[in-house]
Amino acid sequence: MxxxxxxxxxxxxRVLTRLxxxxxxxxxxxxxxxxxxxxxxxxxxxxxxxxxxxxxxxxxxxxxxxxxxxxxxxxxxxxxxxxxxxxxxxxxxxxxxxxxxxxxxxxxxxxxxxxxxxxxxxxxxxxxxxxxxxxxxxxxxxxxxxxxxxxxxxxxxxxxxxxxxxxxxxxxxxxxxxxxxxxxxxxxxxxxxxxxxxxxxxxxxxxxxxxxxxxxxxxxxxxxxxxxxxxxxxxxxxxxxxxxxxxxxxxxxxxxxxxxxxxxxxxxxxxxxxxxxxxxxALKPVYGRGESVEAFGAPLTIVMMKNFPSMQANLDALTEKPESLYLAVDEGTPDPSWIYDIDLSSIDHVDVVTGTKAWQWETRLAYAEIPVGRVEPDPTVAFEAFGSSTTPSRQPHRTAIVNYEQMMDLRRVLGYKEIEGE
Amino acid sequence: MHIVHLFPETLGLFGDSGNVLALRKRCEWRGIDVRVTAVERGESIPSNADVYVIGSGSSNSVRLVGENIDEVRDALTNALTRDASILAVGAGLHLMSDRIDWSDGSSTTGAGIVSGVSVPRPTRLVGEFVGCVADLSVAGFVNTGHRLETDAPAHIRNVVFDDSHDEVQNDGVEFGTIIGTHSHGSYLPMNPAIADSIIARTTGQSLVKESAHIERADRAAQASRDAIRKRLGL
Incomplete structure (x- = not known):
């Protein structure tokens, strides 16, 4: 019973959560x-x-x-x-x-x-x-x-x-x-x-x-x-x-x-x-792991950075340096000290860095001498700024490197309502 | 300035390369000649370097480095007689002590450079903190299962973690040219004044030449520390 x-x-x-x-x-x-x-x-x-x-x-x-x-x-x-x-x-x-x-x-x-x-x-x-x-x-x-x-x-x-x-x-x-x-x-x-x-x-x-x-x-x-x-x-x-x-x-x-x-x-x-x-x-990318979503009238590739090995492997796989790059990390990554072990040679700039740990990433990027367009800890403001300040031209898509929690938020903001696990 | 990074593969669990990077770049940005030698286990340790950085690692890594602790002791003792600096973080700090005790009753002999014994903590200490080094405000992240029982003066005072760690007031050791802390990974990038104090002592120069790179890195570090302070409700 x-x-x-x-x-x-x-x-x-389940019905209520899906709504x-x-x-x-x-x-x-x-x-x-x-x-x-x-x-x-x-x-x-x-x-x-x-x-x-x-x-x-x-x-x-x-x-x-x-x-x-x-x-x-x-x-x-x-x-x-x-x-x-x-x-x-x-x-x-x-x-x-x-x-x-x-x-x-x-x-x-x-x-x-x-x-x-x-x-x-x-x-x-x-x-x-x-x-x-x-x-x-x-x-x-x-x-x-x-x-x-x-x-x-x-x-x-x-x-x-x-x-x-x-x-x-x-x-x-x-x-x-x-x-x-x-x-x-x-x-x-x-x-x-x-x-x-x-x-x-x-x-x-x-x-x-x-x-x-x-x-x-x-x-x-x-x-x-x-x-x-x-x-x-x-x-x-x-x-x-x-x-x-x-x-x-x-x-x-x-x-x-x-x-x-x-x-x-x-x-x-x-x-x-x-x-x-x-x-x-025939499989599509699993939810948020390298998948392509639609944002600001163009495709946005979501790359998840769960930890050092996953981020490094995803960076290794980039065939060219991202033209429009958004980087978001928040409290879902309590200790991002591993960012110092990352080989950042596959990116040459970041347009917008956001999340509560944004300034820690900016510190890392400063030591790598990689230019950053804007540091804005508020992801809502930052994502809007990313859309308005970048125009895909050389590449047909924008790229977002985000941690798990920011990936979930991003999908929600973009109107992807389905629940992970469905 | 010659920096030796001790055992980066074995003792590099928490982004310890960041400390070496901060020292190196802050020298380069000021036009100070700098080189870094990475020494892995089994390789001989130069005793003529200016700064030795030894980082964090897991229990097994501590035991492994402990197997050849005599070499570490000899090289570092020799270097200290020439006023070389040591930055020891996390497991690296514990390896500088006389002995590391484990919860199963076994122990690992340390280098004996810092008088004291590393003992298991009743509960693991994990989280962001703020504190003071002299009149400087510092911040970082700690993740350790051990604490150092020592009479040596603390490196960081007035330490504040979140509410669950009220018992911790100080962190690490600082005496002579030795700095030890549990604040791992990005300690020097996040607290560049500590990096500069090591560089200034080593080179004997007052660090006047600033650059746009240093300004950018320091502004980001300040904002990172402010963000931690805010998260701790201070």
Whole structure:
């Protein structure tokens, strides 16, 4: 009965939140208040009498994109997949996603489940999700105000991996490679995906925690052998496929290799990897990650800077210096000290810097001797100023480099009402 | 001016390159000849440099650097006899102490350059702060699980974090030519007067030559500190 009530109330809140635009967590939060065991109830019903694959995806960066890619790959192979698209990786986010798809009695129609998990909540969530497969993408320097140090994240990601019988790790990342070796025992199957050596030099930013015992790599189930702009070549078993990436950058090629590798593990011999690659190629950018929106009568490319590795990878992927550039960072990034590690050679000016941390960025840019048109901490004023002071000419689009919270605000201001996670 | 950046890969968790960048650019902008030598673990440490910067890192990084702490001690002790300056931030500061104690009961021997012991904090100290160095107002961000028990004079006084950290009044150490702090990453860029005091002491020059670059960087730093002060409700 509580489940029915949770579904009804959660859905009601969901309708209201959609009207308003904004975050996706509230409906799930309400459902969990009414029925605290909502997620585990739904997952238990998924598992009843079947061997449905339940895949979890975790790591510092690339969770949302890779999750979307695995879903596409499995759907192209005939699966009906339940997932928590983009960002809804906390318990309330997963509950919100479930609300959209469960019956009143808490049943999902899915033949496979693919969930991205927050590193910190993941170790507890796997107790109720009980995954069959875990994909460990990377451990990079991320949200140290929350995680304190990468070693703790390594432990969290290890705990998430240990909950599955089949684990796929990124062997190009020293930390997940080490985790893979830690998890290798008689009980569990640990596989790896990789990036060819010459590519790895220029695009893999694993956290330097000084674990010197470089662990052995596994024979890769998938390898990125070439990556240029928005295209990648990936070898999966005996097949070589070409993938159009949702946005440029080797980090997206790594996500695609992870997704194809996981699809091949889930589907086994019957996997149609070519079909999976086509489905991945058809994906649009995940919400706010390199997507193009309309602003001031021209396209605006939104590049998210979550942390040092994600920003550096996105800057590395720029094919030319942005002509019209907006930079916004606020309290969603409590400690932006990592901006000093960023190689800024791919930008030659910034038109407008904004957000509560605007002056910290201006300090950084001053030391890089990169000109800034205007520093305006108020994002509303700043964005208007950006529109009126820039005219795309050499490039057809403007570029905004923003943190997650500013990305959400920007989309709302521009009238993109759909909730992340929908 | 010769700057040695100690172990930037191992001890560079919180944008520590920013401190080296601030020293280097502020020299260059004034026409002061400056060079930076990055020394990774296993490489020999020059003892003839003017300024040594050692930065922040994770627990494992501290243990790793601790494995060869004798070399660090020898090089820095030697350098100090020539009045070289040391800026030690976060884990780098703890490595300058006599010993780092861990919550599992183990410990790591430090360089013994700052008399004291680094002990685990009951709760981690994370957040923005403001404080004073002599009559200068400074600001920054701290993220540490350890504190230094020492009799050495503090570097930053009248420290104010948000309400949850009323117990912290001082930060770091300052004596002779040594400055240690938990304010990481962008400490010198955000507090350029501290960078200039190190440069002035090292070069023996009064830093008169200003430039548009310095004006821009200092204005941005001032506004960054003001923003922190405002966020702390001061």
């Amino acid at each position: 509580r489940i029915v009530l949770a579904v009804v109330l959660g859905r009601l809140v 308003r635009g904004g975050g996706s967590a509230l409906p799930g939060w309400v459902a969990l208040k009414v029925a605290p065991h909502f997620v585990s109830y739904v997952m238990d019903r998924v598992r009843v009498g079947s061997n449905k694959p339940i895949v979890v995806v975790t790591g510092s960066n690339g969770k949302s994109t890779t999750t979307a890619m695995i879903v596409a790959a499995l759907e192209a192979n005939g699966h009906t997949v339940f997932s928590n698209p983009s960002g809804g990786n906390l318990p309330q986010g997963i509950a919100s996603s479930m609300l959209a798809e469960v019956s009143l009695t808490g049943s999902l129609r899915a033949t496979a489940v693919v969930l991205e998990l927050d590193e910190a909540y993941g170790p507890k969530l796997v107790d109720i999700i009980k995954p069959t497969h875990a994909l460990l993408l990377n451990v990079q320097v991320d949200q140290l105000n929350r995680f304190f140090e990468p070693e703790r994240v390594i432990d969290m990601v290890t705990a998430i991996g240990s909950s599955a019988s089949t684990v796929l790790v990124n062997d190009a990342d020293d930390n997940t490679r080490l985790i893979g070796n830690r998890l290798t025992d008689g009980v569990r199957t640990v596989q790896g995906f990789d990036v060819s050596d010459e590519l790895a030099m220029s695009g893999v930013y694993d956290a330097q925690v000084g674990f010197d015992n470089a662990a052995d790599k596994r024979d890769p189930v998938a390898t990125v052998t070439a990556s240029r702009g928005s295209t990648a070549t990936i070898v999966v078993g005996s097949e070589t496929v070409h993938v159009d990436l949702p946005s440029p950058g080797i980090h997206y090629a790594v996500d695609a290799a992870a997704a194809l590798g996981m699809a091949s593990l889930v589907l086994g011999e019957s996997a149609n990897i070519g079909g999976a690659a086509s489905a991945i190629s």
